Amino acid sequence: MSHLIFVYGTLKQGFRNHHINHGERLPGVFHTVAALPLYVVGPNHLPWLVNAPGQGEPVAGELYRVDDAGLARMDELEQIERPDWYRRQPLQVRGEDGRVWDCEVYFGAASRLQLDPVHLGPLPAYTQAHAALRERALAAG
Template sequence: MQHLIFVYGTLKQGFRNHPVNQGERVAGEFTTVQPLPLYIVGPRYLPWLVNQPGEGYPVHGELYEVNDEGLARMDELEALHLPDWYVREPVQVREPSGRLWSCQVYFGSASRLQLDAVHAGPLPAYTQEHAEQRVAALRGAGLL
């Protein structure tokens, strides 16, 4: 079975966890239809999209067609089994032409915003600059 997954953080092309994403990229640029809050949180400076429609910005990301095995790898990376972590839920995204796509996305638990430091956000996109800050924080903490 194939699944459409919208990625906005480290699973995007050119980012640290992209090798886990074995899906085929759908051509184009995509943004969430609803504004959503995207933060950078915690000691690992993780991109954290919260399911609070109407807050934040339409979030920019990439769309991938992923098979069951690929989805299982992504679910494992996103630690769906842990409380107060990520969940995979439906979302609608739009390409510049206006075409809408129904897909799934990994939302972070809103409780994390109280449990961990919020370093930035809400943001419209997770960028290479954010990724570099993440690497610097991990190196500084001796985690890389």
């Protein structure tokens, strides 16, 4: 079975966890239909999309067609069984051609925003500059 997964952070092409993502990328950039808050949180500067429609703005990302094994790898990375972590939930995204796609996304638990420092956000996209914040924090010790 295949699944459509919207990725907005480290699973995107060119980011540190893309090697986990064995899905087939659909061409183009996609944006969430709903405005949603995307933050950079915690000591690892993780991208954290919260399921709070109407807050933030449409978030940019990539859409992948993923098989069951690939989905299991992503679920493991995103630690969906841990409380206060990520949950895979339905989402609608819009392609560059205006087409709306039904897919799933990993939403971060809103409670994490009280547990970990929020470094940035809400943001319209997680970029390489945001990813570099993690590397700087690790280098600083």
